[in-house]
Amino acid sequence: MCGLLRQTPSSGSCITRCWLVVVLLLAVAPLKAQDVWLVDLQGAIGPASADFVMRSLDDAAAAEAALVVLRLDTPGGLDLAMRDIIRSILASPVPVAGWVAPGGARAASAGTYIMYASHFAAMAQATNIGSSTPVNLGGEGGPFPLPTMPEQPASDDEEEADQEAAPSSLPGTAMERKVLNDAVAYIRALAELRGRNAEWAEQTVVEAANLPASEALELGVVDLMADDIYDLLARLNGRSTTIDGRSVTLALNDPVITLVEPDWREKFLAMITDPNVAYILLMIGIYGLILEFYNPGMGLPGITGVICLLLGAFALQMLPINYAGLALIIVGIGLMVVEALSPSFGVFGLGGVAAFVLGSVMLMDTEMEAFQISLAIIGAFAAASAGVFFFALGAVFTSRHRRVTTGMESMPGSVAIANEDFNGEGHVRAFSENWKAISDLPVKKGQELEITGVDGLTLTVTHRQPGPDTEEG
Numbered sequence: 001m002c003g004l005l006r007q008t009p010s011s012g013s014c015i016t017r018c019w020l021v022v023v024l025l026l027a028v029a030p031l032k033a034q035d036v037w038l039v040d041l042q043g044a045i046g047p048a049s050a051d052f053v054m055r056s057l058d059d060a061a062a063a064e065a066a067l068v069v070l071r072l073d074t075p076g077g078l079d080l081a082m083r084d085i086i087r088s089i090l091a092s093p094v095p096v097a098g099w100v101a102p103g104g105a106r107a108a109s110a111g112t113y114i115m116y117a118s119h120f121a122a123m124a125q126a127t128n129i130g131s132s133t134p135v136n137l138g139g140e141g142g143p144f145p146l147p148t149m150p151e152q153p154a155s156d157d158e159e160e161a162d163q164e165a166a167p168s169s170l171p172g173t174a175m176e177r178k179v180l181n182d183a184v185a186y187i188r189a190l191a192e193l194r195g196r197n198a199e200w201a202e203q204t205v206v207e208a209a210n211l212p213a214s215e216a217l218e219l220g221v222v223d224l225m226a227d228d229i230y231d232l233l234a235r236l237n238g239r240s241t242t243i244d245g246r247s248v249t250l251a252l253n254d255p256v257i258t259l260v261e262p263d264w265r266e267k268f269l270a271m272i273t274d275p276n277v278a279y280i281l282l283m284i285g286i287y288g289l290i291l292e293f294y295n296p297g298m299g300l301p302g303i304t305g306v307i308c309l310l311l312g313a314f315a316l317q318m319l320p321i322n323y324a325g326l327a328l329i330i331v332g333i334g335l336m337v338v339e340a341l342s343p344s345f346g347v348f349g350l351g352g353v354a355a356f357v358l359g360s361v362m363l364m365d366t367e368m369e370a371f372q373i374s375l376a377i378i379g380a381f382a383a384a385s386a387g388v389f390f391f392a393l394g395a396v397f398t399s400r401h402r403r404v405t406t407g408m409e410s411m412p413g414s415v416a417i418a419n420e421d422f423n424g425e426g427h428v429r430a431f432s433e434n435w436k437a438i439s440d441l442p443v444k445k446g447q448e449l450e451i452t453g454v455d456g457l458t459l460t461v462t463h464r465q466p467g468p469d470t471e472e473g
Helices: 002-007 010-035 047-062 080-091 110-117 155-166 174-194 198-206 213-218 229-234 264-272 273-292 301-319 323-341 347-362 374-400
Strands: 035-042 067-073 094-100 107-108 118-122 128-130 211-212 238-241 244-250 256-260 415-419 425-429 433-439 447-454 459-461
Touching: 035 047, 047 067, 047 080, 047 256, 047 264, 067 107, 067 110, 067 229, 080 110, 094 107, 094 110, 094 229, 094 415, 107 110, 110 174, 110 198, 118 155, 118 213, 118 229, 118 244, 128 213, 174 198, 229 301, 244 459, 264 273, 273 323, 273 425, 323 347, 347 374, 415 433, 425 459
Parallel strands: 035 067, 035 256, 067 094, 094 118, 107 128, 433 459
Antiparallel strands: 128 211, 238 244, 415 425, 415 447, 425 433, 447 459
């Protein structure tokens, strides 16, 4: 290209234009490299929040942002969602700064793991971090304590060996030790990757240790303290980290901050993956289909039921559910439907209500409060189901004692009017029709008679005795 430029009369102007383009590119590049994305991770960490963070990291990489700041305020969350977020952070070509903020926020349980996985870790004043024991191991006795070892002089190598062997000597069942050791190894690996305090990381899992921001900084759990985003970026400016084996230095002299907000997809996913909403959708779907099958052709209950059932099933497959609990719910509803269609005087109905309640309580396979179904909602659906069951049962009992009003069985006891005088056989009018009648007593024309029997097209009648329950035909 340079050779061609030298052969043209206007090569000087072309070279000037080329240099101008190069200068403009160099001027624009730093501005683009200083884009900072601020992503909020608040509340319990679940499928929706994990999807939001992962999509934000992917978009930041596509936009070639200089830094993603993950602002945390979380009590923890689901293990699978946490690991999805950590995998995205570790694979991100854009540096990620975990920041516990604002004041009063916390990075507990799963939030601690995410902080350890971040390239940079920061906390605001009056925040805390820790308490990372797996919830299902706590139980009534709380997290396992570290085993007490006899105090005796030991070499540095022996101390390191003891620290590595400590998790395997924890009390509890084999499964509990397995889960706990896995959690310890995972957070220690993250600590070693980022050069942070691995010993305290183990304590926060085994002992549920927790630290305020100042102590976390002193112990090397986090890298710095910052109370606002501008202070954070000023302190991060010039710091280096390693990504894919190469050193990356942050250049944040004039950062442009972009607050990333969830779009409709994340908001919708967050709504339906709420355990209470997922449970309600599941119940509406099941009852909608039952109503459609009971009254075919209505359309609306069936369509609504299918949509809600699919949404509920989609949400539940993203949540940690107990399939035994789900099976109990389905069996319970099935038993109540059987009771309504084939009454067993309460046996199926009461069993169905009991199975429904037990299955609803057991449905979520986690002890985290944020992912439990409200007992009030369970009680409301159980009461509604029981009400339908008792209403159906009451209608059955009432129908058994009610007088038959249709068909041949309803004719005895009704009133007929004599069309003529007769003694023995004659004709009467009943149910707006003329009938042949037989009577053991003499009958006069226009006399009201009571039907006592039906034989084909012949009625057996007798003189009517006036009473409150008699009806006219």
